[in-house]
Structure formats: structure tokens, C-alpha cells
Amino acid sequence: MKTSRYIVALLLLPALFSCSKVVTYKTDLPDRFVNSGAPQISAVYDIYDGELEQPLEGGSLAQLIRITGKNLAHPTSVTFNGIAANLDECYCENENSYIPIPRVLPTEVSNKLVYTTSEGSTSVDFSVSIPQLSLKGLKNEFALPGTSVQVSGDFFDLFGFDKYKAGEDGATASITIGDTPVQIDSLTESYMSIVIPEGTPDNSIITFNWEDVTLGAQTKDIPYRQTDAMFLGDFSGIGFWSGDMRDALLTDGTRADDPAEYLGYPYFHFDTAIPAWTWYSCGMGGNFPFDIDWDSQMESLVFKCEIWTNNSFPIPAYSEAGILVQFNTKDNVSLDLGGGAVNTGGKWVTFSWPLSSVASEMPEQGAYWNFCLTVQPPVDWTVDFAMANFRIEPANY
DSSP, rough: HHHHHHHHHHHHHHHHHHHHHHOOOOOOOOOTTOSSSSOEEEEEETTTTOOOOOOOOOEETTOEEEEESSSSSSSSEETTTTTEEEEEGGOOSSSSSEEEEOOOOSSSSSOOEEEEEEEEEEEEEOOEEEOOOOEEEETTTOOTTSSSEEEEEEEEGTTEEEEHHHHHOOOEEEEEEEEEOOOOEEEEEOOOOEEEOOOOOTTTEEEEEETTHHHHHEEEEEEEEGGGGHHHHHHHOEESHHHHEEEEEEEEEEEEEEEOOSSSSEEEEEEEEEEEOEEEEEEEEEEOOOOOOHHHHGGGEEEEEEEETTTTTTBBOOSSSSSEEEEEOOOOEEEEOOOOOOOTSSSEEEEEEEGGOOOOOOOOOOOOOEEEEEOOOOSOEEEEEEEEEEEESSSSO
């Protein structure tokens, strides 16, 4: 039986081949990866502009772009302001080239994109926006000596702080407190933390130095533990309107449910259930400690404190009311906490407001004055947050 089956199959093969469709393939299609001359650039687009509708005249660091033209395959070099792109991260064909702009600051700004292959080179005008270092201050200005603290800002890795962290010779960036170098213990594009040296005294200034491509050498001073700016201090000489409220709220950090980290001075810990629209206030008064010309200095000063929240009980977002402060007999002012719920994750975080946004006038030095802190939620609210180190400081040092 098997033999007869094989014979039938062989007899059918010519018939099958005679009925099959013959397919021919073009062999003269252009090779997408072969150049026929020097590179030519017709336009540059963002990678997300799939329809090629909006040609770019410039870009930003780390942006992925699409270059269109001719003879773009196998580049030997692609530079932006003289900074070479990493060709291992590029995909390049004859008519399209996909390239990330290097996330590196140039030493000079030429606003040129230069494209080079073995067949030649071409350049087009193409600007790359150069960011400036964002350096706002310490996440917690009252962090204790010997501890690590985050620096608020961005673009830390672009201005030489990575080389300073590594201890490289010739690093253009530095961080010091007086003559003492400050160590960086963590650094990314948008995150930097430093270690406050052991023994650093209160009222110190941390100095950051770096080089800016367009502005040259830059310096910024940020404050550290400005206890001289605290208008309540250790609360000695402060009279409270209610001894019960003082005892309920003022703590030295030794109560069972207080924040784990003690910053060195007594603070207010709100830890209770408050019905909607209830006024829960702690008022106090004393002699004003500062000599300030309010007419000329009000706009250059800020009101600051540290806030801690229990991770399970963030401060809700309220458009009105919530946490209010009152200086002297002026109206209560709701603190602007950024428009959303505030959760510091069980950490102390420094908050700052323009003094003019919370106070309209202030007393002369030595005059008696009042300060009141109030919680008045528009809904039932179980609170567990703390506020510390109330002070008036220059906005810039």
C-alpha cells in the first residue's frame, strides 16, 4: 500500500508545479543603509511628531529627535553645540535618523547641529535650550548636624556636582560651610542630598559654587538652622492666652506620639479629632525681638516653619480655612500649602511664605505683640501634624 501511495504522489507533482503562481522580486530597490554622497538635512522633528507637521528650530537636553534628509546612514559623528551624541543610542537610515540630544552642557554655544559620515559633513542651525541650576534650599533647614538632608532643586548632575561628589581634580562645583567642605552622599538629575558636618553651629550659611555656561561663575548661599530668626525661640518669656491649650499642644518631643526626630526646640503638635468649623486655637504674646524697617523690608522677608505630618493623616486640601496664622490683631490668614493635600511622610519639611502674604504690618523691636495659630477645618478632621521653629528670614541670603 505504501508503494502505491508514493507513486500517486509523484504523478501529482508535475500537475501541482504547472498550476503554481510564479512570483518574482525586484532586486533594484535602494538600500536604506547605503549612502550615495555627503549627508543632507531637510528638517528636524520631535520623535512624537509622527506626521512630520511641526519642524523644530531647536530642542532640549535628552530630547529624542528625528532628522530627515538624505545620506544619513552610518554617521561617524553627530554633535549639538560641539557635544557628540552617543551613536550607540541612535538608529540611522539613509533618509531618517533618530537621535537623542546629549544631556551634557556645552562649553560654548554655537547653536549648530553637525552631521558627519564617511562621505562628508553638513551643519544646520539648531539651538538647544540650556537650563540653569535650580537651587531652592534645604528640604529641612533644621536637620541636625551629622545627618543627611535633601537639597531642593533640579539639574544637579549638569553643573559639576557629580565630579565634586567623586572628588575629581578640577571640579568646578563645590559646597562649603565656612571653610569646611560639605559631602554629597546622593546625586541624580533631580535629587541631591548632603551631609551636614558634625559640629556645624546654628545660624550657619551653606555656600554652593558652580559654573554656568552663559552666566559664568555662580554662587548661592542658603541658610541652615537660623535660630536667631525665630520669634518664639524656646518659648521663654512667651505668655499664652490659655494654659490648657499650651499644655495640650506645646511639646518638647518626649510625648509618646511625637515625631521621632527632635529638632532641638519645643513645637506645637496637633493630635486630636476636630469637628467641622471648630476653632482650635493657641494664642501667645511677648516682646517682639527684631529691629526691622517694615516699610522697606516687608517684601524681602519670608515667614518660615517646619511641618511634620503623620503619614496616615495628611493635611487635607482646603481652598479656605484649614491652618491659619494671625500676627498681632490683624485678620487670620490661611496658610497656602500648595493647593493639595500635604503629607511629609513622617519627616520634617521646611515651608516658606512671603511675609507680606500673612502679615500687613509688624511691631517695633521690644513692643508687645501677639501670634496665634489656629486649626479650623470645614469638615470633620482627625489631625496629626506638628509645626516648629517659627521665624522671619530674608528671602535671599
